[in-house]
Amino acid sequence: MGISSESLFLPVCRLCTMWKLPSFLARTLTSGTNGLPLLPDMAEGHLPIHVNNVRSRLREIVGASTNWRVHSEGKVRSSAAALRGARIGLVKTEHRDHVQAMQERKALHTLLAKRQEDLPPRRMKDSYLEVILPLGSQPQIREKYLNVYNSVRFGRILEDLDSLGVLICYTHTKQEAQPRSPLSIVTALVDKINLRKKVVHPDCDIKFTGNVSWVGKTSMEVKMHMLQLHDGDYCPVLDATFVMVARDPENKRPAFVNPLIPESPEEEEIFKQGEMNKLKRIDFSTASLLKMAPTAEERNIVHDIFLNTLDTRTVSFRSRVLPPNSVWMEDAKLKGLQICHPQERNIFNRIFGGFLMRKAFELGWATACSCGGSRPFIVSVDDIMFQRPVEVGSLLLLSGQVCYTEKNYIQVRVHSEVYDADTREHHTTNIFHFTFISENEVPRVVPKTYGGKYPVNALPLKLWKRTLPFC
Numbered sequence: 001m002g003i004s005s006e007s008l009f010l011p012v013c014r015l016c017t018m019w020k021l022p023s024f025l026a027r028t029l030t031s032g033t034n035g036l037p038l039l040p041d042m043a044e045g046h047l048p049i050h051v052n053n054v055r056s057r058l059r060e061i062v063g064a065s066t067n068w069r070v071h072s073e074g075k076v077r078s079s080a081a082a083l084r085g086a087r088i089g090l091v092k093t094e095h096r097d098h099v100q101a102m103q104e105r106k107a108l109h110t111l112l113a114k115r116q117e118d119l120p121p122r123r124m125k126d127s128y129l130e131v132i133l134p135l136g137s138q139p140q141i142r143e144k145y146l147n148v149y150n151s152v153r154f155g156r157i158l159e160d161l162d163s164l165g166v167l168i169c170y171t172h173t174k175q176e177a178q179p180r181s182p183l184s185i186v187t188a189l190v191d192k193i194n195l196r197k198k199v200v201h202p203d204c205d206i207k208f209t210g211n212v213s214w215v216g217k218t219s220m221e222v223k224m225h226m227l228q229l230h231d232g233d234y235c236p237v238l239d240a241t242f243v244m245v246a247r248d249p250e251n252k253r254p255a256f257v258n259p260l261i262p263e264s265p266e267e268e269e270i271f272k273q274g275e276m277n278k279l280k281r282i283d284f285s286t287a288s289l290l291k292m293a294p295t296a297e298e299r300n301i302v303h304d305i306f307l308n309t310l311d312t313r314t315v316s317f318r319s320r321v322l323p324p325n326s327v328w329m330e331d332a333k334l335k336g337l338q339i340c341h342p343q344e345r346n347i348f349n350r351i352f353g354g355f356l357m358r359k360a361f362e363l364g365w366a367t368a369c370s371c372g373g374s375r376p377f378i379v380s381v382d383d384i385m386f387q388r389p390v391e392v393g394s395l396l397l398l399s400g401q402v403c404y405t406e407k408n409y410i411q412v413r414v415h416s417e418v419y420d421a422d423t424r425e426h427h428t429t430n431i432f433h434f435t436f437i438s439e440n441e442v443p444r445v446v447p448k449t450y451g452g453k454y455p456v457n458a459l460p461l462k463l464w465k466r467t468l469p470f471c
């Protein structure tokens with residue numbers, strides 16, 4: 001099932017030698033908005049949206065169904081093979097069902113631009129949005145966000161960021177004359193989320209802001225920020241960079257998006273950074289361990305770990321000794337299963353990306369918790385790739401693996417795949433990377449196997465990142 005811990009070892013050690021986690025955290029905590037300043041005039045003339053209205057706006061923009069239709073016999077009406085597994089009887093109502101909504105969306109094909117140049121350019125401020133999550137002023141919405149430590153559930157924040165990121169992209173691509181957008185905008189990548197605060201309070205209002213910061217031909221980079229109200233001021237909590245991709249109305253082929261024109265030197269800098277982010281992703285993809293052999297330095301790191309665990313009495317590949325304050329990598333993992341019910345669908349009748357992130361984050365947190373033995377706090381989220389959509393009705397298998405630890409830091413990789421019970425095939429849908437800081441120092445995680453069976457995620461981050469197939 002998925003990538004075994006043995007096949008995951010090689011790539012993590014390299015990154016940690018290059019990117020020592022504590023300094024990485026220091027950068028996270030001191031940088032501005034992912035290293036760039038907030039643009040001051042963006043907020044002018046913008047009325048904030050209530051968080052509950054973000055999804056209803058999205059539904060209106062794409063004309064999504066409000067009802068998952070079932071046959072009168074009580075079985076799910078299915079044109080997609082992946083619905084086979086779903087056996088969830090829902091009450092039929094007078095609402096538009098999802099099949100009808102998809103039929104209507106097909107007609108929007110004629111509204112797609114043939115060339116990107118045919119679309120009017122946009123400014124960064126055209127897509128700027130503010131959303132309020134009034135945890136302080138509307139206590140009735142707190143419970144959904146509350147965890148057992150009396151702080152805010154980060155998984156819920158991931159969901160809100162995902163919905164907001166998509167709404168920002170629809171704002172960028174909005175054509176005044178079109179009441180419905182012909183575009184299906186999906187989350188392709190969570191490039192980075194940096195936390196600036198360890199704890200988010202459950203009783204203070206939260207504000208999200210964000211705008212499109214770079215566009216390609218069919219993809220858009222979105223930068224978002226979350227702030228929390230303390231003593232009358234909004235203080236920064238996190239900065240996030242997502243990449244969204246526009247597809248045709250049926251979510252089958254890529255579709256062009258409006259160009260973005262930077263208007264000031266600051267905006268040019270932000271745009272340039274977006275361009276560099278894209279090139280960096282291509283570089284990582286080229287350097288993937290799945291395509292390129294490890295370097296001499298990487299081989300040495302792996303070999304050193306092997307030598308450190310060798311049983312000097314037997315000198316055998318099989319007989320290995322766990323060093324003090326360490327845990328075998330194969331003992332630092334947790335698995336989970338989700339049945340993907342219609343309730344978790346997005347506006348395109350696939351499973352909502354934010355839900356997948358919440359589930360993966362919670363498994364990642366539990367994995368870090370069981371390995372570290374004390375409460376972990378999320379520090380950073382990197383490179384969540386949405387490789388393929390998850391269909392409603394899928395069986396989603398999640399595997400959390402601690403791949404690297406240093407002092408109080410824990411790096412967890414969560415792999416998710418769908419299992420088709422009919423064909424018995426597994427397909428990877430997402431890979432998630434979370435960095436936690438634990439209350440106490442955590443044991444070292446040590447891979448056991450060598451000889452071509454290194455689990456990719458047990459090596460330093462630099463090496464581990466080379467396994468990620470970007471773009």
Ligand SMILES: CCCCCCCCCCCCCCCCCC(=O)SCCNC(=O)CCNC(=O)[C@H](O)C(C)(C)COP(=O)(O)OP(=O)(O)OC[C@H]1O[C@@H](n2cnc3c(N)ncnc32)[C@H](O)[C@@H]1OP(=O)(O)O
Pocket residue numbers: 055058059064065066067162163166185186187188189215216217218219220243245254281345346347350351352353354385386387388389390470471
């Ligand atoms: C009353 C109750 C009512 C209930 C009603 C229901 C409604 C409920 C509402 C729910 C909440 C609202 C949800 C709204 C949010 C929806 C978002 C999601 O969930 S989405 C769900 C979660 N997400 C998914 O499911 C997505 C799954 N993944 C996919 O579908 C595909 O992998 C893909 C489309 C992302 C890329 O396909 P691929 O064939 O590879 O694409 P191409 O080669 O054609 O390139 C096209 C462009 O994409 C670029 N690019 C590509 N990859 C990356 C990357 N990794 N990194 C960066 N960029 C990338 C590439 O460079 C190129 O750019 P450019 O040069 O043209 O500018």
